[in-house]
Amino acid sequence: MLCLGIESSCDETSAAIVDSKRNILSHIIYSQIPEHQKYGGVVPELAARAHILAIDQVVQQTLEKAGKTINDIDVIAATAGPGLIGGVLIGWLAATGMAQATGKPLVAVNHLEGHALVPRLHAAAANGGDGATSVEFPYLLMLASGGHCQILLVRGVGQYELIGQTLDDSAGEAFDKVSKMLGLGYPGGPIVDKRAQLGNATAFHFPRPLCDKPGCDFSFSGIKTAARTFLERATAPYSDEFINDFCASFQAAVVDCIINRLENAMRDARVIAAAPKTLVVAGGVAKNSAIRAAMERLAAAHGIVFAAPPMNLCTDNGAMIAWAGIENYRLGRVVHSPIAPRPRWPLTEL
Structure with missing residues (x-):
């Protein structure tokens, strides 16, 4: 099983392809740190705009690096919250569009659960x-x-x-x-x-x-x-x-x-x-x-x-979202009707 995971909840636009055997086939992270450094922190509006500009290229590079096309993907997963809602919406809408266009199952991943489960991918x-x-x-x-x-x-x-x-x-x-x-x-x-x-x-x-x-x-x-x-x-x-x-x-x-x-x-x-x-x-x-x-x-x-997690999987990344997508898909937790991304989404409400 191959899962394409998309993360955009803060200042990283990231995508990854992970398989059910815990292999990371490709992983691309576009970091916005240079854009935010002069402000001493993340500016939500700038972050959302940067996600818009980067998301298509990041996904395409992820597929190319793995030697795959969207047709090879079995499951699509994306962060649906919590996070800066402008950024969350960009990644979620991109994933939703691909899922609707291809008929692939879609998993809404809680960003915090991505962090919580990534040690099961790689520790x-x-x-x-x-x-x-x-x-x-x-x-x-x-x-x-x-x-x-x-x-x-x-x-x-x-x-x-x-x-x-x-x-x-x-x-x-x-x-x-x-x-x-x-x-x-x-x-x-x-x-x-x-x-x-x-x-x-x-x-x-x-x-x-x-x-x-x-x-x-x-x-x-x-x-x-x-x-x-x-x-x-x-x-x-x-x-x-x-x-x-x-x-x-x-x-x-x-x-x-x-x-x-x-x-x-x-x-x-x-x-x-x-x-x-x-x-x-x-x-x-x-x-x-x-x-x-x-x-x-x-x-x-x-x-x-x-x-x-290894150092490269501690900060926000697409691999953790792809793995959380696989773990949730195995339990049948897929999106069957439109959902609204959430800026706040405690793990205890899953």
């Missing part, structure tokens, strides 16, 4: 290299991106139980904001991670919100506010040593919060009853080296396996 070692492991249900998932931060018990396709979530900012948003405060650029996560590896993680004392509280919910706004307060008291321009130490200290606080909440999640009665054998991280923040390493240590301490 890598904590350092992002080889060392793949098979991820079977159930598993405990840390889903962290620029817009979301959740701990989920994944029981199966479409079966997600929310264990904890952020009460304010996402981890990815906090990384981007701190990078912007320091004048490091966008996207901030990879830049902060790289600078943190050169710094002293104890140079600045950041708060660890909620870490002294029961439960599994996160709060990152206090860490972000502390960063702003520190910088308001400092004298710009900041030295490289200052920036490296600041990034290392900030990142250590975020990692501590994530691990603390995951520790609590592992003691949650629902998680204990499900007895997951794998701890998974997914989403754009899953590229962070410190988070991956800390979660790998946590998994080992609890006698379970750690898994994460």
Whole structure:
């Protein structure tokens, strides 16, 4: 079975062809980062226009790279939400048009489920290299991106139980904001991670919100506010040593919060009853080296396996949508009548 997957929920126009044996035949990503960098973040209107200009070429290149035509495709899948609705509409309408023209079955994929299931397509070692492991249900998932931060018990396709979530900012948003405060650029996560590896993680004392509280919910706004307060008291321009130490200290606080909440999640009665054998991280923040390493240590301490997508499948991509399309198609979850894409679509509403 071949599935053509299309992703357009934010600032990447991407398409991929994946087969039911977990092979990625082709994968094209057109990134809009250069268009948004000067604004320090994604501008929704610009993103939608860029998707319009790129979508046809991205799909055509994906088919050509795989040596296929649309007639060779068995299933078409596309993100139907959540995300920036202008971008979501572009990808969804393109997929709908192809499905109607060819009579191919169409699958509406929840973008977050794409992230949640992609470790079942390809899972890598904590350092992002080889060392793949098979991820079977159930598993405990840390889903962290620029817009979301959740701990989920994944029981199966479409079966997600929310264990904890952020009460304010996402981890990815906090990384981007701190990078912007320091004048490091966008996207901030990879830049902060790289600078943190050169710094002293104890140079600045950041708060660890909620870490002294029961439960599994996160709060990152206090860490972000502390960063702003520190910088308001400092004298710009900041030295490289200052920036490296600041990034290392900030990142250590975020990692501590994530691990603390995951520790609590592992003691949650629902998680204990499900007895997951794998701890998974997914989403754009899953590229962070410190988070991956800390979660790998946590998994080992609890006698379970750690898994994460390869680095190129952490951020938004068409391959994860194609694989989620295959997983849902196997269960008969196809579109039979017109649906409206959704800017908000919690996993718990699948």
